[in-house]
Amino acid sequence: xxxxxxxxxxxxxxxxxxxxxxxxxxxxxxxxxxxxxxxxxxxxxxxxxxxxxxxxxxxxxxxxxxxxxxxxxxxxxxxxxxxxxxxxxxxxxxxxxxxxxxxxxxxxxxxxxx
Amino acid sequence: xxxxxxxxxxxxxxxxxxxxxxxxxxxxxxxxxxxxxxxxxxxxxxxxxxxxxxxxxxxxxxxxxxxxxxxxxxxxxxxxxxxxxxxxxxxxxxxxxxxxxxxxxxxxxxxxxxx
Numbered sequence: 001x002x003x004x005x006x007x008x009x010x011x012x013x014x015x016x017x018x019x020x021x022x023x024x025x026x027x028x029x030x031x032x033x034x035x036x037x038x039x040x041x042x043x044x045x046x047x048x049x050x051x052x053x054x055x056x057x058x059x060x061x062x063x064x065x066x067x068x069x070x071x072x073x074x075x076x077x078x079x080x081x082x083x084x085x086x087x088x089x090x091x092x093x094x095x096x097x098x099x100x101x102x103x104x105x106x107x108x109x110x111x112x113x114x
Numbered sequence: 115x116x117x118x119x120x121x122x123x124x125x126x127x128x129x130x131x132x133x134x135x136x137x138x139x140x141x142x143x144x145x146x147x148x149x150x151x152x153x154x155x156x157x158x159x160x161x162x163x164x165x166x167x168x169x170x171x172x173x174x175x176x177x178x179x180x181x182x183x184x185x186x187x188x189x190x191x192x193x194x195x196x197x198x199x200x201x202x203x204x205x206x207x208x209x210x211x212x213x214x215x216x217x218x219x220x221x222x223x224x225x226x227x228x229x
Binding site: 004043101102106 | 145160163222
């Protein structure tokens with residue numbers, strides 16, 4: 001596929017459970033971003049990976065959130081002990097070096113915490 | 115801290131009218147500005163990207179202008195069609211290193227084009 005893919009597309013979980021969300025960036029893109037879109041907060045930056053550099057975690061809302069990127073490609077966002085306020089659409093984006101750093105987004109994962 | 119505002123939050127026009135969508139940002143030290151389209155339940159589709167050194171970008175019926183000094187961008191959609199109905203988001207990337215590569219988004223303008 002040519003675009004950014006995310007899985008699952010929908011996830012329903014119970015409060016207190018851990019969840020993992022996956023992102024496959026566009027092949028060759030060195031930068032990967034996670035954003036969260038919720039009704040009350042709009043679209044917010046969570047974390048940014050660029051090559052082998054230390055990630056920019058400045059947008060993570062709490063220590064229950066973490067993300068890793070293995071082999072410079074696929075990324076997993078993990079939310080531990082989910083809370084109802086974590087319900088949102090989690091969007092992943094990637095960009096190449098150059099190309100004006102245009103970010104291309106995946107379809108998102110809709111997370112519902114009951 | 116960069117803040118991005120889009121007004122109005124919603125807009126309804128008859129088919130054929132031109133659309134004018136506004137975006138304003140508080141910190142003019144931006145690297146670039148991107149306009150996106152989002153359909154219900156879908157991800158974001160990039161429409162146009164304007165570098166800070168540019169004044170406008172055009173793609174088909176879409177034209178985006180940028181006035182960095184006043185902190186404004188406008189997206190024009192000519193001869194609107196029902197298929198243009200969607201939410202339009204603008205986002206800016208900061209210039210300074212501390213801002214990283216993250217985008218700061220506006221709240222979006224929900225557009226309805228009536229046949």
